[in-house]
Amino acid sequence: MTISIWRYSHLALAVSSFIFLALASITGIILAFQPLSEKVLPYRTDNLSETTLARTLPVLRKQYPGISELTVDKNQFVQIRGSDAEGKKLQAYIDPQTGKILGYPSPKSEFFEWVTALHRSLFIHETGRFLIGLTAFLLLLITVSGTMLIIQRQRGLKRFFNRIIKENFAQYYHVILGRLSLIPILIIALSGTYLSLARFGLIASPKVSAEVDFDAIKSEPVKNPADFEIFKNIKLSEVQTIEFPFSEDPEDYYTLKLANREVTVNQITGDILSEINYPTASMLTELNLDLHTGRTNAVWAIILAVASGNILFFIYSGFAMTFRRRANRIQNKYTAEESEFIILVGSENGSTFGFANAIHKQLITNGKSAFVTELNNYRVFPKASNMIIMAATYGLGNPPTNAARFAMQLEKHKQPHPIRFSVVGFGSHGYPDFCKFAFEVDNLFAKQEWSIPTLEIHTVNDKSPDEFGQWAASWSQQAGIALEIASDALTTRQEPLQDFTVIHKTEVTDAGESFLISFQANDLTDFTSGDLLAIYPANDHRERLYSIGKVGNNIQLSVKLHEGGLGSEYLYRLNSGSVISARIVGNEHFHFPEKATSVIMISNGTGIAPFLGMIDEQSPDANCRLYCGFRDQASFSLYKNAIDKSLEGKKLNSLHIAYSREGERQYVRDLLAADEAFVADTLANDGVIMLCGSLSMQNKVVALLDDICQARLGKDISYYQSHSQVLMDCY
Numbered sequence: 002m003t004i005s006i007w008r009y010s011h012l013a014l015a016v017s018s019f020i021f022l023a024l025a026s027i028t029g030i031i032l033a034f035q036p037l038s039e040k041v042l043p044y045r046t047d048n049l050s051e052t053t054l055a056r057t058l059p060v061l062r063k064q065y066p067g068i069s070e071l072t073v074d075k076n077q078f079v080q081i082r083g084s085d086a087e088g089k090k091l092q093a094y095i096d097p098q099t100g101k102i103l104g105y106p107s108p109k110s111e112f113f114e115w116v117t118a119l120h121r122s123l124f125i126h127e128t129g130r131f132l133i134g135l136t137a138f139l140l141l142l143i144t145v146s147g148t149m150l151i152i153q154r155q156r157g158l159k160r161f162f163n164r165i166i167k168e169n170f171a172q173y174y175h176v177i178l179g180r181l182s183l184i185p186i187l188i189i190a191l192s193g194t195y196l197s198l199a200r201f202g203l204i205a206s207p208k209v210s211a212e213v214d215f216d217a218i219k220s221e222p223v224k225n226p227a228d229f230e231i232f233k234n235i236k237l238s239e240v241q242t243i244e245f246p247f248s249e250d251p252e253d254y255y256t257l258k259l260a261n262r263e264v265t266v267n268q269i270t271g272d273i274l275s276e277i278n279y280p281t282a283s284m285l286t287e288l289n290l291d292l293h294t295g296r297t298n299a300v301w302a303i304i305l306a307v308a309s310g311n312i313l314f315f316i317y318s319g320f321a322m323t324f325r326r327r328a329n330r331i332q333n334k335y336t337a338e339e340s341e342f343i344i345l346v347g348s349e350n351g352s353t354f355g356f357a358n359a360i361h362k363q364l365i366t367n368g369k370s371a372f373v374t375e376l377n378n379y380r381v382f383p384k385a386s387n388m389i390i391m392a393a394t395y396g397l398g399n400p401p402t403n404a405a406r407f408a409m410q411l412e413k414h415k416q417p418h419p420i421r422f423s424v425v426g427f428g429s430h431g432y433p434d435f436c437k438f439a440f441e442v443d444n445l446f447a448k449q450e451w452s453i454p455t456l457e458i459h460t461v462n463d464k465s466p467d468e469f470g471q472w473a474a475s476w477s478q479q480a481g482i483a484l485e486i487a488s489d490a491l492t493t494r495q496e497p498l499q500d501f502t503v504i505h506k507t508e509v510t511d512a513g514e515s516f517l518i519s520f521q522a523n524d525l526t527d528f529t530s531g532d533l534l535a536i537y538p539a540n541d542h543r544e545r546l547y548s549i550g551k552v553g554n555n556i557q558l559s560v561k562l563h564e565g566g567l568g569s570e571y572l573y574r575l576n577s578g579s580v581i582s583a584r585i586v587g588n589e590h591f592h593f594p595e596k597a598t599s600v601i602m603i604s605n606g607t608g609i610a611p612f613l614g615m616i617d618e619q620s621p622d623a624n625c626r627l628y629c630g631f632r633d634q635a636s637f638s639l640y641k642n643a644i645d646k647s648l649e650g651k652k653l654n655s656l657h658i659a660y661s662r663e664g665e666r667q668y669v670r671d672l673l674a675a676d677e678a679f680v681a682d683t684l685a686n687d688g689v690i691m692l693c694g695s696l697s698m699q700n701k702v703v704a705l706l707d708d709i710c711q712a713r714l715g716k717d718i719s720y721y722q723s724h725s726q727v728l729m730d731c732y
């Protein structure tokens with residue numbers, strides 16, 4: 002929720018100020034070159050911090066008897082004014098050690114004057130100054146809200162500078178450059194705001210000037226200025242201006258305007274006549290001017306120019322992100338009340354809407370009534386028969402803003418009739434809690450009395466069109482609705498098909514029984530247990546997917562023969578030596594874990610297929626347990642030999658079988674409930690639980706696992722799901 006409060010504030014502030022901000026940034030970049038262009042002039046003298054007034058003033062007075070003022074500017078150029086020996090006006094840069102003239106000031110650049118006026122007041126005087134001051138203040142708020150957004154995105158201040166995951170160019174560099182230029186932009190905004198407040202008198206900075214008691218002025222002892230104590234103690238680097246006495250009258254004195262105070266000095270005795278410190282507000286104004294203009298330091302001036310350039314980039318990239326989000330807005334043709342298909346979306350940045358809209362469009366093209374809305378708008382959908390939930394995950398595995406109220410709404414609104422549902426999680430493996438919110442949504446849906454799962458939860462990493470296409474193909478198959486998603490990237494048959502030769506097939510006596518079929522792939526085909534084999538039985542768009550067990554170097558499938566089943570009948574008709582065209586679909590989320598301390602494999606029926614391969618690939622003393630469910634011993638007999646061999650070779654630690662039609666008539670869930678402590682220990686010690694089989698088995702087992710996790714580990718199962726400790730591939 003909070004992510005969006007900061008986001009909306011950030012956006013609202015940016016929208017309300019971007020024109021002035023762009024203008025101030027462009028002029029700011031130009032103005033940063035003013036100090037740079039001045040600093041390259043050859044009037045700078047070093048050693049100002051070592052040159053005392055006692056040393057330099059007598060030299061200058063002797064050489065320029067008509068000198069009236071000396072100034073040390075922000076570039077550390079020393080300039081004198083007065084009149085020369087012929088009484089003509091003198092204004093020159095000098096070397097304070099020798100008094101030598103280094104050059105003469107040229108008139109100020111009209112261009113920089115023009116840009117300065119535009120930068121300060123937009124040529125509309127006080128109104129312009131006010132608008133620019135307001136813009137500086139808004140920039141301050143934008144910087145603060147932007148910082149909060151980065152802290153939330155990075156999940157804490159400590160991780161502020163951690164790696165950023167690249168979602169797209171605009172988003173990535175908005176954050177990267179935002180972090181890098183945070184301090185300079187904050188300083189630009191703060192100093193600009195301060196200067197405006199000071200300009201409008203909201204920060205009082207009274208002019209002070211030293212009061213001299215003329216009655217107390219002495220005319221002896223007469224001293225040489227080179228011996229004045231105060232002149233010996235003050236260096237040129239501390240000086241802003243020195244006003245020289247107008248005449249030799251004792252009542253005319255030196256006025257030294259220093260960085261922090263003003264001092265008047267008797268020109269005959271060297272006594273201090275008065276001394277007054279500047280108010281803090283005036284000093285702060287000077288400091289803010291230095292910081293805002295970069296006039297004292299060339300490197301800082303360059304940093305300011307780069308930071309101003311970044312502000313322009315933020316305006317562009319911020320709008321690019323906003324337009325991207327808005328481009329995916331919802332356009333419904335049917336109402337929620339009349340629609341049969343409901344697509345619920347949880348999205349923060351809008352990309353998930355793009356996927357949802359593609360499906361929505363296809364359903365409408367197929368003549369279906371479909372309605373897309375945000376998860377927060379969940380309510381009773383009187384005519385719905387199918388729900389598709391597409392949910393992204395944010396922050397610490399949290400819901401996006403438009404899904405934050407979903408859990409509450411789901412509890413509140415019970416659907417009056419059964420509805421099939423399928424959850425697609427959008428996330429990124431770059432974050433620790435991969436698709437956590439989608440797993441939570443899936444579990445919540447599964448618990449509803451009215452809900453019927455169409456497919457197991459499907460995840461899409463980094464908006465992968467391919468992974469989304471896989472879900473779309475499976476869903477389309479289940480729903481019997483052809484989805485032709487426009488983008489080529491979303492089509493399921495992207496890769497060329499390969500030839501696979503049947504090398505072995507077992508026989509069945511009746512439909513409803515299962516058989517094993519093994520294929521030889523060519524040497525270059527890369528696959529592993531848990532991947533899927535996509536076959537095209539009718540050589541058309543209809544695709545059937547089977548879980549692969551890699552046994553030896555072959556692909557082994559376990560298939561239940563369905564009467565009239567497109568895929569199973571096609572496979573059963575094949576004989577040794579038959580060649581089919583198919584393709585391997587990588588299914589990374591269901592590969593045997595590389596680093597798990599121990600693995601519990603849970604299956605029912607033909608779901609054992611990938612586990613047969615995974616077990617076959619283990620080395621002796623592997624820490625794997627298999628819990629599997631079958632109808633009866635006869636159904637298990639198909640796999641018995643392979644499993645017995647694995648037990649003997651210690652590739653499998655232990656085997657637990659539940660027969661649903663024989664003996665104690667158990668389900669695999671009952672076996673797990675009996676080993677509850679072991680299950681909890683496995684998860685607590687970084688072990689992994691893998692499930693393959695029917696969706697109804699999955700729902701029951703997940704519900705049990707959730708209870709175990711909550712009771713014994715104090716966490717929801719979604720925590721372990723999002724940490725890849727519970728892997729599922731059910732159908």
Ligand SMILES: Cc1cc2nc3c(=O)[nH]c(=O)nc-3n(C[C@H](O)[C@H](O)[C@H](O)COP(=O)(O)O)c2cc1C
Pocket residue numbers: 153154155168347348349350351352353354393394395396397398399401427428429430432433434435436437463464
């Ligand atoms: C700030 C931020 C935090 C994210 N946090 C997670 C996360 O915890 N888990 C995850 O799987 N994906 C995370 N993601 C990835 C998004 O969920 C993913 O990119 C999704 O496709 C974005 O969808 P949307 O554009 O509809 O919001 C995060 C992305 C961002 C930008």
